[in-house]
């Protein structure tokens with residue numbers, strides 16, 4: 567089954583063609599980083615407008631690269647939640663028109679479920695059940711994936727996503743947007759023990775997370791140093807931040823896997839590209855007898871293939887959208903509000 571999939575929830579426009587979920591035939595991505603960099607973050611209206619400009623071209627290019635004709639597309643899948651609402655609407659409307667024109671079913675996909683599905687593409691042997699750690703620019707959560715279309719969120723961030731914490735810390739360090747990968751690169755030569763940074767512990771749910779205190783601590787540290795004219799070891803601050811985020815995420819994800827009896831732990835989302843987090847996950851998984859599944863860097867960030875993959879499993883489960891499909895800025899991954 568060939569699926570044309572569309573992703574436009576933030577600052578990447580992506581269109582992919584996949585066969586039977588896990589085989590990627592084409593995966594076209596247009597990154598808007600150059601558009602948003604001068605503003606130090608994503609400007610929602612500019613994001614929507616950029617999606618409008620490139621989305622049809624990406625679909626044509628995906629078809630060309632896959633060597634497919636339009637008539638060979640069996641269904642269209644699209645991210646309809648969560649995300650920047652204007653941005654998501656562009657993808658939803660494009661996908662709706664494509665499905666109508668091609669006369670094929672339209673499959674609504676939750677963005678977080680798509681991130682998890684990136685691991686199915688990367689690891690052909692991976693099947694539910696497993697525990698998933700999803701860490702991105704807008705979301706941070708730990709979920710129990712019982713089946714391809716059935717999951718329970720065990721814990722999530724109460725405030726900022728880990729990616730937001732990286733991006734705002736990078737901004738105050740003058741590294742630019744998006745900052746996660748830049749912090750990671752700077753951190754390679756730093757001492758992760760140099761700056762003690764806070765790791766939150768939330769009493770009522772051991773799997774919930776919080777990153778706003780950590781973000782504020784980094785911002786205050788940088789401002790204090792500036793005001794006192796003290797030199798800052800930027801590489802060590804970046805390394806200390808990576809360690810703090812990792813120390814917050816990894817023990818919770820492992821504890822969740824153990825508590826649910828999972829033998830498998832998967833990590834996904836843009837922040838799962840972080841080298842400190844990947845190393846810590848590898849170590850913790852080995853120490854706790856867990857099989858670890860990491861999405862490759864190319865599939866950690868937003869992409870269309872992951873939406874096509876999850877769309878395939880949603881299709882098999884009978885999920886379809888009508889011509890009235892809408893978009894949602896927020897929606898829990900385990901309580902879908904669409905068809």
Ligand code: KG4
Pocket residue numbers: 576701702703704705728729730732733744745746747748750835836837838839840841866867868
């Ligand atoms: O998954 P993604 O592309 O978009 C969302 O769905 O949000 O994630 C983007 C986030 C940004 O916050 C970016 O700074 C972060 O992922 N990121 C990283 C790294 N690479 C990307 N954060 C930490 N370390 C990295 N190597």
